[in-house]
Amino acid sequence: MIANIKDFRFTPEVWVRVGADALMVALSYAAALLTHFLLVAQHGEPVLPVHYLQIFVQSVWILLPISLILFAASGFYTRGRAYRGRYKMLVVAQAVTLSYLVFGFTAFLLADWLNPPRPVVFIALLYTLILTMGSRAFVHLWEILRENRQAQTSSDPIPTLPRPEKTILVIGGAGYIGSGLLPRLLERGYRVRLLDLLMFGKEPIAAVLHHPNLELIQADFRQVDKVVEAMRGVDTVVHLGGLVGDPACALDENLTIEINLVATRTIAEIAKGMGVGRFVFASTCSVYGASDMVLNERSGLNPVSLYARSKIASEEVLHRLQSDSFSVVILRFGTIYGLSGRTRFDLVVNLLTAKAVIDKKITVFGGDQWRPFVHVDDASLAVMMAVEAPKERVHNETFNVGGNEGNMTLGQVGELIKRLVPEAELIDSGRDGDRRNYRVDFSKIRLVLGFEPQWTVEKGVRQVIEALQSGKVRDYRNALYSNVKFLTEETSSDAVKQYYTGWERELIERAHKTHPEETPPVVAKA
Template sequence: MRRRVLITGGCGYVGSALVSRLVRDGGYHVTVLDNGLIEGWRMEGGPVDYIEGDVRDIDDWSAVLKNVDCVVHLAAVVGDPAGSINTELTWEVNYLATVRLATECRKAGVARFVFASTCSNYGVVDDVADIDSPLQPQSVYAESKVRAEHHLLVSQDVGFTPVIVRLATLYGLAPRMRFDLAVNVMTAHAVRNSKVEVHGGKQWRPFLHVNDAAKALQLAMEAGATPSVPQVYNCGSDADCYQLGDIGRQIAAEVPGSEVVTLDSVTDVRDYRVSFERMEKNLGFRPDMKVVDGIREIRDSLIAGEFTDYTHERHSDYLSMSASVQRGDPAGRCRSGQGHSDVTTDCRAGSGV
């Protein structure tokens, strides 16, 4: 019998990769809840049920959660710049809606709840951060994620076993593509403009391919329940932790004719390295992709003409959020489900997460 999983924000960056993975697996009946605001992605002809709705506005969660075995909660206002446009909305979506969904899962008897969080919660770290390290959120986005984590952890019991997955900075091709992430947008600039801009360049970041993020979330869905132990994992690879200047040089090496331009202005002060040993040890997670693989696939897709305008708002959570506000949307609605990552480049250039 196929397991029934509900994925909130399943048309977004991580969601599109996860849905594709679970459909290929064949062992799941997938339902996606997404508000469909951004020109997004749906699996054509696939065994997926779609519910168009916002996680803040569901009147009858009991109907949505009926017979569901697991919830993967990706829905969020994602990234520092997008989260700062309407901070009240960010708290509503990222924290209050998570609290309500967790409550409804407990009432409906849905024990497994996988929450996509972010390594951005660590903020600035002198040493290598593990899950027991102090959290130093540098934005409303990260603060809302930290608060949501706290609520899930105190709600844990034998009938409700949340798994918190703090994702590293994402990159790579996905069915719903984003070019507001560091590796993705820097590679696009190199291909189109022969220039890779790096702000500062000394900041450390761990990186993770979006398909590996989907792999990790599936492992978290399938992990055995251990209600007496907090299940919090950093998700990434020790081998894929770089300073931003190193990322720029990797891109320039893979895109002939491009050059690195280092700017003194630092638009993002976060600086952290993270240990991923716990997730590898407990869940057996090991990434399949490296940053250089993501650079090459994005380079090749752009050269092949697969993206006519990588700067379009549909490829940027920050620009989509800004456009929604400018259109005068009374609810200030943003897409509640664009996947998770860290802001690593200048949001004014459309590169916020």
């Protein structure tokens, strides 16, 4: 409850919801007093209406603060949009019941001054339950009907923008997702410009390296002159660059801030200044951190790592820069798995599969923790759809990328791999300190963009097994397959590092708790 109070923010939407709940509580209490008055009058007992009016005026101003504070503490105005079905009704029922218990106890303590008839408290509780639960059930039903109508509309082919005339800049396009995205864009007829330092060499993009529509600029995207050069004549920017993953970002906090946040703002400012119309940014579902609820794009954020906080801060920066002519599209990817031009084996599905095939052991830490899994091919497909969708569908929108069936616990992943590699031993080693635990709702990207994952976790595991058994992947422990290993073992220790104490640090610290639907205050540029 304390966490929900800390998350509380006064936004126009919250004011409307608080006001609606206050009205329902007041009406319920007034109706309860009226009901008691009519019952007493029906039995012929002498009663005065003004006496009940006096009780209402004296006590409603105590009932309302108690109710609204407990409603807020229960998450009505912070995480309420993440509640689903029976769980939501249970939370509402508990909060309302607790409110009237506290009110009844307060009335008992102040009996000489505040003394509503005891049956009134019980009757008001019933009326409030009916109104609060009924109103939320109605809203939930209305959203289902609206989504069904959107789904029917979205069943038609998604119109796409003209392709051959567009030039797309892909930053960090030789990495895990980018090496799968480049072939898709080139096959669709786009002119593609790639800005990448090629830390992992040219092998990840070898298949398209000599494509006539691909232009390569090998440079660090922190170099402003190179970014300006790459941005000339570009219609759309896809920013996939950055330090990815909790372990890699934890190696050097200042370097992570420089690469993931400072460079992102610089790139976006240059893009906006040079007339780029669309900016697609790769974020992560790790921003949700730890929660027992199913989370959508409007749910509260609860980051538990520097990596997640750097992405939240970057999202805030981009939201400030967006305008009618500069559309920001944020894609929050689930936990990715599968093979691409630059495959990673520091991700849980790929790593556990490799250990099962090579080491004959599947060691699971925190088997009850939930993750939303998405194949790297589906991730690149989502990026392409965000590039091609009409402006009205994606303008300044955030999308979770994945499919609802991809939500699995780590224990379920281990059991799946054990079934496909039966000779491996499945070991549950308990928690390892990773506090992430989240399930994600992917309805928005399906309804708005028509995105449907083409891969399942089982299909992806089979793909990795085949690559290991065929020798396509010779040593999954090689530093090339791990971001953190590559940074610690292969890169130069003389990498440029800058240390920040200004707007960057403030955003990272504030990103510990934030809400995507809020408009953050403007922070002056350092």
